[in-house]
Amino acid sequence: MSESTVESPARGKRVLSEGKKAERRLGLWLCAPAAIVMIAVTGYPVIYSIWLSLQRYDLRFPGQREFVGLTNYITVLSNSYWWTAFGVTALITVISVAVELVLGMALALVMHRTLVARGLIRTVALIPYGIVTVVAAYSWRYAWDDNTGYLAQLFAPGEAPLTHRASALSIIILAEVWKTVPFMALLLMAGLALVPEDLLKAASMDGASGWQRFTKVILPVMKPAILVALLFRTLDAFRIFDNIFVLTSGAQETGSVSMQTYNNLIRGLNLGVGSTMSVLIFIAVAIIAFVFVKVFGAAAPGNDGGKR
């Protein structure tokens, strides 16, 4: 909050009155407890896992605990399992986010333009997002099971789709897309609401077709909303865990980096290597966010109004 005053050059240099200063000091004091708790619950685990990642620490061999520097990072980064999982995660992220963007946009337009039963349609469209992921994942799993599944019998009779890599990955992506299209649509619909009706009318007066109005007017105006939606979903998709855990538990090389971290940390009890992986995921997520913000110029929500 102090930054917002500094940022606008006109007001930044003006000397604040005594009353304002006292008010600001009180404000900081009031914020402090919350800020300290936030740092304690987010900062401490992050720093602790960085510390763990620099050690050889396997719970089954507690006597062999020692500081090993960056050895764990070399082990993980030179390992083919890690890069396979990384590739799978990237693939799932890119495809599912791309599909979600297209479907989400379509759904947003439908929800935005609907004249009748608007509330009902919006509610129905949001149902997949309201279902707990694990529950939804189980119903997908049973639907694609070769013995009991109606979808498996419909599309691949006599096959077991969840046991082949390509089909299993497709099913994972399908489950992910089905689940999060409504979320995407919701974010995009907020962007659609920003497009002034007058602008669209003016464009159609000038003879712009429906497609031209969409690409030349709606999309440019919506760009900040689209970028924010993409950013959120990319970060989210990169950490995919529950769908894979339930559908294939990572068999046939369908595991994501989060799955692998879980396997090393919780199943393998290897705190060193497991923490290394979580730190690497943290770095990857940070890079994605950085690229979106700096390269594509996505604005964090809240800054939106200030910049324009």
Add this chain to the structure above:
Amino acid sequence: MGRAHRVPGRRGRRLRAALCAAVIASPLVAACGSESGGITVNVYYSTEENFDQVVAKCNDAAAGRYKIALNVLPRGADDQREQMVRRLAAGDSDMDVLGLDVTWVAEFAEAGWIAEWTGQDKADVENGTLAGPLATARWKDKLYAAPKNTNVQLLWYRGDLVPTPPQSWSEMLDAAKQLKSQGKPGNILMTGAQYEGLVVQFANLTAGAGGKILSDDSTKAVVDDGAVKALHALHDLATSPAASASLSNAKEDNIRQEFETGKSAAFEINWPFVYASMAKSNPDLAKVFKWAPLPAIDGSKTGTAILGGFDLAISTYSRHKPEAFEAATCLRSAENQKFSAINSGVPPTIESVYHDPEMAEPYPMRDTILAELKNPATRPVTPAYQNVSTLISTILSPPSDIDPVKTADRLRSELQDALDSKGVLP
């Protein structure tokens, strides 16, 4: 819960009293009992039918000196291990008796999570227990657990289609192919999914070829010629016409169900629980449902199989160790093992139980089981078993993609890393 015990003062007690009152109906809530002055021994055990009756019997035997509370762990082996490991790593003192899969004993013992059995308790366990199952409870020449039940796979087959059971792996494949070519059910069902079940198949076959996966002291990954032959055998089955379409996703229960339909399969390699199930679900097929010792690659080693089952261990963090040892001894007593064998189908670890006349009817295959138990193959025993198992199942999955020599090389190098607790789990 662990912390609640240490809350002093009236408020803590009142809160706990309220909690106890709220859940008094549940027999699983253990912490409440200890409040009333008596000692509660918490048993954590996987789902076993009628095990609550065994617990009730041991409660009677304790005559009020302590109360045994049964806490049922999740169904999946990985989930069971995860729950116990997580709590033990945190020093949870509310777990007393732990039901461990035989492959976990080394890991838990090495980490210092389970207490050694000594003196009279040890003598009681060793008395009359079969050598094979007893070996699963030892680590570095010390006894860390009491074998509760054992398990061993058999070859199950259709007596109406197969007049004499095959002795060797290749005989079985030939017989299956012949049945298939005649248009009869001829599939061979095996647990081929990427999980522990596939590791069991690989270990059975390796032992049946006289080979080894790890060295005897479990410090070196050997993966010798016998193991290469086992990889050949798995590949042969997976690519033969007698393989089921869902082989690479099949677990124990899937193949049981597939066999029970009676449509496609003539052979099934599975644990003895399938016998009782067949009688219930398909009484007609049950009449021709026969069993034989496991076929091996080397025909003279027929019946070579590794052991499964559960051992009972006492947590290092238990605050009622004497009672916990006593309770565990009771839960696995000869009488209770007989009860569990008859009512829940789990094979006993005490030899005399097999000769009990009451076992004849529910356990007609007891002699075949006993013969395999007396000459068991050794499963790799190492604290890093979880890693070893995960790697083997990953590298061998799907079995149709096995390239014996190359796969063996990969197993050798990655297993060595796992034994040294280096390397990454997939």
